[in-house]
Amino acid sequence: MKPELVKVGMVGLGLAATSHFKGYASHPHAEVVAVCELDKARAERFAAAHGIADTYTCYEEMLETAEINTVDIATPTFLHAPMTLQAADAGKHIHCEKPFCRYVGEGFEACEAARRNGCKLVVGETYVFLSSHIKARELIEFGEIGRPLQIRQRHGAWLARKRASAGAIPPDRSWRVDGEKSGGGDYPWIFDHAVHFFATAEYLMPNAKVSEVYAVTGTCGAGSTKRGAAHDPYTTPEVDIPIITWKYDDTDCQGVWMRAERLNGKYDYMRGFSTTIIGESGMIEVLGEGGDNLLWDGQQQHLVLRREGKETCGFRFDEGGDDVWQSDICYYSRGHINQVHHLIDCIRQNTQPRYTGEDGVHAVQCTLATIRSARDARPVRIGEIEPEYTAYQ
Numbered sequence: 001m002k003p004e005l006v007k008v009g010m011v012g013l014g015l016a017a018t019s020h021f022k023g024y025a026s027h028p029h030a031e032v033v034a035v036c037e038l039d040k041a042r043a044e045r046f047a048a049a050h051g052i053a054d055t056y057t058c059y060e061e062m063l064e065t066a067e068i069n070t071v072d073i074a075t076p077t078f079l080h081a082p083m084t085l086q087a088a089d090a091g092k093h094i095h096c097e098k099p100f101c102r103y104v105g106e107g108f109e110a111c112e113a114a115r116r117n118g119c120k121l122v123v124g125e126t127y128v129f130l131s132s133h134i135k136a137r138e139l140i141e142f143g144e145i146g147r148p149l150q151i152r153q154r155h156g157a158w159l160a161r162k163r164a165s166a167g168a169i170p171p172d173r174s175w176r177v178d179g180e181k182s183g184g185g186d187y188p189w190i191f192d193h194a195v196h197f198f199a200t201a202e203y204l205m206p207n208a209k210v211s212e213v214y215a216v217t218g219t220c221g222a223g224s225t226k227r228g229a230a231h232d233p234y235t236t237p238e239v240d241i242p243i244i245t246w247k248y249d250d251t252d253c254q255g256v257w258m259r260a261e262r263l264n265g266k267y268d269y270m271r272g273f274s275t276t277i278i279g280e281s282g283m284i285e286v287l288g289e290g291g292d293n294l295l296w297d298g299q300q301q302h303l304v305l306r307r308e309g310k311e312t313c314g315f316r317f318d319e320g321g322d323d324v325w326q327s328d329i330c331y332y333s334r335g336h337i338n339q340v341h342h343l344i345d346c347i348r349q350n351t352q353p354r355y356t357g358e359d360g361v362h363a364v365q366c367t368l369a370t371i372r373s374a375r376d377a378r379p380v381r382i383g384e385i386e387p388e389y390t391a392y393q
């Protein structure tokens, strides 16, 4: 059988779209042939810049008329599961940004539609497609640190580059702080990001699933400057979750995520996202999104491997730096390119994606358990989150 040429229609041309486009443009068997964006002028600018013939402002029309077999969804979160469902019912393969859904029920409905229609569905969970994280997983699988037992994730400030792709960011991103559109209720930032933290928690702890979470809540210091990156509208959170702890179904293992950045008035010299994986006979420190200042032997490293009785090793992933953050970990764009290439390869080779719709739903369920834990001030088991439970009602 002749492998399919992957012909893509992209919907939503905001921050994430350029990295996705690079993924399709750099694969020899894919082509973006249509784009869809509510803002017509924006759609036309994007199409002209990238040599794309077909532009739409209506998603349904693109699904019906464009010559595509694949859809790339990078719209605001409330549209992810509904647009996935529509694409699957139109017989298209799908790459959809995280968070995959706002509640478990709508996520599973979209997964079921993809299954029913024989469509490949990859959720764009960049943290499991980042080169540094892929290397960490490889080292773990190779037995370099023995059995992993504990994951410690930290989040210092993500610093935007001075010349971050400014023109690429739409003027109105208020959906990000809207409880219902973001899906996060009082915790829009946590809803948008914690899916990454839980995906990482399971990717770097193979064979264990997160089973219970506990959120430590806080409020921001009065009068402090409460800004995230310059392009983010999260300026004045009244409630906050600076620490999340979790247990796994394997009771020997635990994890924690902690934030110390300007957003909640704390300083951390180590920037961006980084994770320490503690194993029985060693440990790995690895940088993630926007990560910086992991030093060993007088040099900046991207991953440091420490083992009992063996020499410590440093690894770097020189992929041209990041397009958005002050970091030489290439999250934007390499992480996104890797995940887009993965979808294309799954379509062409008819293989099962390694991060599926169901995985995306599970990360959302863990995130909803976190928000419920903050609301109820108690640990919450993942199974307590019913299909219809939302953070915004």
Ligand SMILES: NC(=O)c1ccc[n+]([C@@H]2O[C@H](COP(=O)([O-])OP(=O)(O)OC[C@H]3O[C@@H](n4cnc5c(N)ncnc54)[C@H](O)[C@@H]3O)[C@@H](O)[C@H]2O)c1
Binding pocket: 011, 012, 013, 014, 015, 016, 017, 036, 037, 038, 039, 042, 057, 059, 074, 075, 076, 077, 079, 097, 098, 099, 124, 125, 126, 169, 170, 172, 173, 192
């Ligand atoms: N994996 C990552 O690292 C990463 C990074 C950025 C964003 N994201 C995710 O991607 C999604 C989009 O985020 P963003 O920051 O790019 O958003 P954005 O606000 O920058 O862009 C969204 C775009 O979608 C368009 N849009 C809205 N409704 C539409 C519709 N019905 N039809 C067509 N276009 C429509 C808007 O006009 C806007 O241009 C979010 O869910 C976010 O969580 C993920």
